[in-house]
Amino acid sequence: MIFPQEQRLLSALGERLRLARLRRKLSNAVVAQRAGISRTTLYKVEAGDPGATLGSYVRVLAVLGLENDLQTLAADDKVGRKLQDLALAPTRRPRAASKRVAAPAPSSPDDTKGTQ
Known part of the structure; x- marks a missing residue:
């Protein structure tokens, strides 16, 4: 099953x-032969058929000299980086009381008079 938005992406x-092939003045028979696929498979690729294998798409890209375009797919994973950054962010801990310890007051015999 393929969603409509995904089908539109494949069709585009x-x-x-197809336009890249036509700009290079290559026939579908020549591209299919160079890619090692049938003309029927090439038609499927150019139609954006989800049943065509990813390998077929890659072979056609290679024949057209566009295989390096694959390097840009998902290269800038903004959402993934944001999620990773959130996980790496230090958690804020409540501030601890000052570590300075007050010096004890000198005890004198008068301090114990009022406690009894």
């Missing part, structure tokens, strides 16, 4: 690949 990718 397929269209970009």
Whole structure:
């Protein structure tokens, strides 16, 4: 099952690949042969068919000289970095009382008079 938004993404990718092939003046038979896939599979890739394998997409990208574009996929994981940063942030602890200890007052015999 594929969601409509994902299908739109695949269709747009397929269209970009088709346009890249046409700009290079390559026939679908030539691209399919160089990619080692059937023309039917190439049609599926260019249509954004979710049944086409990722390997087929990669082979077509390679034939068109666009394989390095894969390096940009998910390269800037902003959400993942934010979640990681939140987990790494130090937790705030309540401040402890001052570590200075008051010196005890000198005891004198008069201090014990009122306690009995």
